[in-house]
Amino acid sequence: MLRDDVERIALLTDFGVGPYVGQLHLLLASQAGDRPVVDLIHDLPPFRPDLAAYLLPALLRDLPPACLHLCVVDPGVGGRRDALLVRADRHWLIGPDNGLLTLVARGAKQRRAWRLDWRPPWLSDSFHGRDLFVPLAVRALCGEPIGAEPVDLESLAGAAWPEERAQIIYQDHYGNLMTALRAEGFSTRRRIRAGGQTLRHARTFCEVPPGEAFWYANAFGLVELAVNQGRAAEVLGLDVGDPVEVLADASGG
Template sequence: MIVLFTDFGLNDPYVGQMHAVFAREAPGVPVIDLFHSVPAFNIRAGAYLLPAYARDFPPGTVFVCVVDPGVGGVRRPVMLQADRRWYVGPDNGLFEMVRRRATEHECRVIRWRPSRLSASFHGRDLFAPVAARLARGEIPDAAPAELTAPSDIPWPEDLAEIIHIDQYGNGISGLRATTLSTEQAIRAGGEVLKYARVFSEVPPGTAFWYENANGLVEIAVNGGSAAARLGLRPGDPLTLIQP
């Protein structure tokens, strides 16, 4: 199985071009579009989303992960094997939280190159064919290496920040819900929000926080948009209030 995780969106041809490579290079292998709405260019947001949304895929899954504002530059192309899954993409921090949370991992710098490699679309020309080969059971030419550790801004174990707004206006954070007590409140967008297990536990129009289906703290409004109500955007901080 091949799984796509990108900031490409769905309004342009990029996702379709990736699928065309998979159809040519790995016919018959299922391809899943997991995420194409990672905030554009936001490597850190992608890094915290990836392990939460990858955790339920079976061993042998190949993730093609492209949030790559440095494409064509000095960053290396890598493939990371972590907990019996493959992750293919740029060595720019995108795999940092996968690496930290894995029980075992091994990184390799990709040395294989296609006959045609554009400067600006390594997702199609390099990462997709490498992923197709891995899905076929082949190991492309690569050298053992360590991932490059992010050094620009703090990368805590859990990120108290909004990292994605879904189509309902819910604000997904980089906090694992297991690190919080349900007695804790969270300040977001100028309001103090209490915990609820599900939407129906609060009156319509009420803002609250809950553990989403992927284990992350999410800010929501019953029957409404937390983004609109609280003015939430990716990068907005959350403040934890002790019980």
């Protein structure tokens, strides 16, 4: 099923720059057939599946189907958690059962999840991306058994997390700050209190004076704090994990 449906593989990790991502690529290049392997994101908030979980559905929203997303953000390296396979509409995902995949699954119309019981003969303590999740992905892509047991979404880690959070979940290359608030249905009259400032909405960067902080609906469908020709993270003194406050609608709504 997965074998016939997956045409390409994407990697989503907190591995950053360094030797870890390349190892996944080389193993997949030699074992996953001719499917292209793409780096989707490697600077997910380190060790914070509770934040990355809110970014994943946004990242995947406009991407093509038939992709297996290999996702690794682990809070305690060497800790215990199960491995999961998730079907979320047009996407497949493999990753740890620590909440990382829960919101993607929950937000999909067609969704299924399986706990994966197969384990390789040897498994390092600290590099499960290479030693567990890649082998699981390769076996799944080859149609070999991975010990998949259907599980209820309600039983996954993070099942009780809210749909949205007034919190910074990602800082991009330009210093823009993404929140876990969905832009759809979020009134443009609302103001956001963050870093001691009150931010109003603008449609684009060009609509505010240089240096002014504002919020806008980003291209992933999230509420994002930004500064025209500046770095919001520095202007507002905020970092990933910090909360923001949504003020009551200016119209009283």
